[in-house]
Amino acid sequence: MLKDVNAQVLLAQIMRWSDPEEVGRNVPVLQLLADHKYNQYQQFGPGKQFVESLALWLQQFDHEDRAEALSFVRDRLVFISEQEIAHLVQLAYPDVIVQERLKLIAEESGIPPYRVGQLMSLPRFEQLRIQSLYLGLSDGAHTNDLRRASNGAISNEQIWQAYELGEAKAEDMLEELKVSLKSSSVLHPSDYIPPRFSLIWLVDDFSGSGNTYIRFDTKDRRFKGKIKKIYERIYSGDLIDPDYYEVYLLLYVATRQAIDHIEYWSERFTSEQGFKPLKLHVLCPIEKSIALSPSTDPALMSMLSKPKYYDDRASDRHISVGGTESARLGFANCSLPLVLSHNTPNNSVYALWGPEDYQFFGLFPRVSRHRQT
Template identity: 35%
Template sequence: MRDDVVKALLEKVISSINYVDEDMTQSYIKYFQAIARYKYDNYQQYSAGLRFIETLAIWLEQFDSVDKKIALDFIMKRVVYISSSEINLIAESCFIDKLQYILIKITATQLDIPEYKLKYIEKSDEYKILKRQSLFCGLSDGARLDMFRRANTGILTHEQIYLTYELSEQRISKMKDELIEDLNIRFDLKLEPDSSEAKFKTLFLIDDFSASGTSYLKLSSSGQLKGKIAGLYEDLFGEKTKIQSAFDKDNLKIYIILYICSTQAKETIESNFEKLFQLYGHKPDLIIMHELDDKYKINADEDIFNICKKDKYYDRELIEDKHTKTNIQLGFSECALPLILEHNTPNNSVPLLWTYDYSEIFTGLFPRIPRHRVL
């Protein structure tokens, strides 16, 4: 569709909204055209031939006249859109900005010197060895470890960066052999396979985003720990498995690195750390690159809150399933986020934004591709 036709379509819809005059209409148009070019047109789940402006016009037409102005201002003032370039920037800067200082702090303690002696620490064999004894694994494909790896070429080796934390026994064995070989060649350590120095001492588990935290660590109704971190801890500290041979369990430090995380997710994850400690005598640290605090959430005193709760804009039969288990008019786990990720809108955001484009009741402005879909 031609740009002038698209503009005219949106202009017609906005100008028909109550209490919106010509000047306000043009102000809206200019803003949305600019933000569409800068970000929104790059949303990866739009259907072929559709972009933001025409999708906005179609989306607005679904609302009652009294709700259109509220919905329009919600998109203009409250939506948080995180582009791929922004996530990539966090992935690329993650080690330099955060993770290397964790290793520097550990090394400073080992050397019994102040942490501010950065150049001395970075040049020390102790720091270089510890850096090589560190393993970096993705908790999902959203971790952007391809970007992370390229940004740290010459700083970290490819053999210590893996796309998944679910490592096979064969892979673990190869990783350990590569670690020993590298340390022996670079530092002439002559390590034996059973030596504690021939094992990984720090494990960084990396992911891009968490809104609820339940996929990482949660307590089930039966009192059992579930989630990715719980499963990994069972492999590392439970009954003897092959994976344990590659880690110095007595001195191992584990860090969960989240590029973007809500305060709700942070509290959910950290609330179960003590349970991990009770079970395994060990608990990780959570490192957040950018925290979305509660000011981002849609609150009950906002007009858009009541619109989100209206059944006419909520395709209950399509959205609610065995995975959501309950009403999610405010998003999964009632996160109530106005958040868009360029590759796909999380279901923790309000469905008003992401309802699937094959819904016959209401479709979202940034339709989501579900992980689980029954055909």
Template identity: 30%
Template sequence: MKAQLGKRLFAELMGWDHAQATEEFAWLRTVVEYKYDHYQGYNPGSRFFVNLLSWMAQFNPADRAVAYDLIRTRLIFISQREMHHLVGLTVPRLRRDNRRAIADELGIPMCATWGHAEAERRVKIMNRRTVFIGLSDGAKTDVLRRLNEGDISNEQIVAATEISPDKWKKINEGLVERFEKEHIENVPPIFERICLVDDFTASGSSLIRKDKGKWKGKVPTFISQMIEAKRFGKHVTEDCVIQIHHYIGTAKSRGLIEDLLKEYSATLDLKISFNATYSMVLDKAVVVDNTATADLVRLLEHYYDESCEDEHTGKDIWFGYKQCGLPVVLDHNTPNNSVALLWASVSPKTSEEERHVMKPLFPRKKRHVEHGQSI
């Protein structure tokens, strides 16, 4: 009964006749049941359709069709099942890169490594001498471990980059045990590849950036910790490969990250190298920017309220943080790189002259919390 009432109210809100309502609700029912109702940013008891009614009601009647079209034709919602599939592509991608590196070492075509005794031996060793480290809680290292049970050991997966000396000792001891079990001899039991994994990057700034002449971000921080603790040559080889793998990236972040890693690598007095890979890269065509339809650009700007900004996001982010312009929602949260109209929430105004009070369709859980707020 509530569902039927909700549909009737939404059809009236949109001005749909019976035929259009029938067509649209068939599509909505599919995506809501399969994806949107499973968004983890909703409070207990809350579902997508309730948020959709509230979200759509904030717009003037003339703008509702444009807002609905944003959801109907542009929204990219990555469900948990889809994300787990992308996690599952990580190890096969890394294994392919490992095999290609072995082919280059031996000076043979990659296709010739299968059945080649020395190549197969080196591939086996390199796979064992790879450690996977999560860059955030979105890295889903638990899923990565379960999907590759038997192929990679528990000691090869670490949930966070801040690794204690005892933990490093433990994972190296695990490598020694694996070498003994598989009769791998005359090979130092230290890692030659570090795979840093994370779920999503849109601008690349949290991974690596140059701020006032100083290198910041997850990668420089990790490398600094490794240097300070003298891990290179002890727990990992001096010429190890640092592979940074994201389950989802953008065309913008891929180019920026590659350039910054090259520049950063040149500043290091180390033999290490970097390689950035992805399970999926979002094409530039999905981006919403000033080249989008005039109605959509006007909608995003007109209903934007600058009070959703903070010291981390910067100013004028109706196209999202760093102007990434993504219409993307992940099952566990909405990136602030996505257009603000999808996720931004602001408090009611006290003055009628102030701008629109934004209501989110997919409420975002902030990583950075203002002083005095609870997490």
């Protein structure tokens, strides 16, 4: 409590709030935001909380820019908490995964899709449940939470926290799949089903641009990304049945920019290669109106463009993959005012995520998964 009071006093000093009414208009709102959400940010340094971080962040700005910076935090910031992500994870299995399986079986059987009970009673429904593979595309995929949210419908042998599987792990998963198929009541003893997965679910928490999933490298004249690698694994035939498969990309949160990018380039990739199309599901889309722009936020965008509020070290080779030299407006110029509780995406404006050891650091400093060289 004393630490909160000290941080509030520091904030008032930095903002030069001498009028008690001005303090009363601002501090309670900021403390409420901190208590409700922002203190949950997992990359704050030991003992640091939001109000203290806000005061130190604002101190970097020239005094005439501090009100605009504070207004940005109060009025434009979007913070997605761990509880909100957990809610989306809870919805994923019943609202998306089961529904896609029902849709497939309805098409195969000719049974109307609204006859859910009849479809779920078919042996094929259980068979495809067993032959579903779930792969996390990052450490934010919450694969264990997804498994628990399925109430036992997803087993440990069907889920892996990475999209690239070693040979030993793949063999173990196939062996367990073979055992599950033989021990289930959905197959006749004389039936033979090759121990291969058929429904592939690629899971991730967030996409801001879509570039890491699929992109076309104009220099090398070839496609790159995680989706490309998954399809290549399918046609190796060792883990996934190349004669019967569906590939789904399930994102808990994604921007409209990422959705449009993934849909366009994955369609180009799969059609050119003769693969079955990717099916994209986004539980919480972030529309373009959320992003900052000169037309809606002229004063804020002008302020963020000042060289003193940026560190050129952020303009590295990983940022260049998004097609820009600067990270000032985020990876691929996404210009997002977005923070995720476990880490701020680099698709957000640099002023939010700049690392703590940089000349200008962010309000919610990001921990990069890439080592700087």
